[in-house]
Ligand code: UDP
């Protein structure tokens with residue numbers, strides 16, 4: 451550490467550790483989350499900061515986060531977003547606020563035990579860019595497990611990085627990777643995948659996984675579908691290429707079919723052609739279907755281009771960083787209505 455309290459870059463085993471946690475309607479978990487995470491971080495015997503990002507919760511989460519920031523100045527930082535932007539946008543906002551040499555992300559629902567953070571940090575000391583975690587005996591619903599298996603497999607195929615558990619957000623990133631993510635991260639980017647697209651040395655550690663303590667998974671069916679689309683369209687162009695090839699093959703097959711039908715018409719006579727009508731219809735439907743699929747996917751890509759030019763991925767309403775040494779203010783619940791002058795555009 452430097453005299454002014456900031457951490458020096460690149461010092462093995464002494465640098466600042468930032469922990470970023472996205473929070474969406476987790477009022478039932480926050481107290482325990484903060485207590486257990488701080489305990490775990492204090493045990494590390496290194497400088498650290500815990501950044502809690504409220505992703506536009508509709509419950510008491512935002513207020514609880516701000517009071518935690520004021521109660522533990524120098525340890526907890528609260529970042530409130532103006533509305534619900536989604537888990538990965540919230541993590542991004544936290545990364546932008548972080549100053550650590552190593553940044554660890556995890557979920558707020560205590561499914562990733564905060565006690566496992568030191569394990570990742572120690573692994574990072576071996577010089578890795580990214581350390582992921584694999585969930586030992588996963589405690590999730592069948593549907594959730596299947597969908598994340600699908601995600602893992604498609605990511606592995608498209609990025610070539612062999613990591614197993616992309617759905618698990620308990621991960622550690624080196625500063626350089628975080629900076630690259632902040633610079634190049636676009637709307638709808640899947641953070642663990644983005645990180646791996648920059649990382650050279652990656653490792654995984656096995657961590658415990660608990661069932662969600664309070665509340666339901668914040669991902670319903672449609673949010674999961676959206677996540678899958680985000681993943682495919684933000685990291686890859688191969689679906690477009692595959693569609694082009696498929697379209698080409700279909701056109702050739704269609705042309706072949708047309709020639710065949712013409713031949714049959716010429717050699718077998720007009721009576722036969724009546725039966726052929728149905729074949730033609732079938733072919734037509736196949737083409738129309740294929741076209742719609744192609745158009746839909748194309749729309750996804752265009753929509754993403756549009757999104758990334760039109761609006762910021764997230765907006766910060768207010769950041770609360772109690773100063774170490776400063777007497778924390780007694781916290782009457784502060785008004786949470788957005789004050790226009792305080793709304794900063796962090797990233798467009
Ligand atoms: N989350 C968020 N914004 C959202 C949805 C979720 O910040 O729109 C947070 C949530 O509070 C939690 C993490 O992202 O800390 C993961 O959410 P959840 O546990 O619901 O997802 P799952 O465990 O089903 O992947």
Ligand code: MG
Nearest residue numbers: 557559561662
């Ligand atoms: Mg969860």
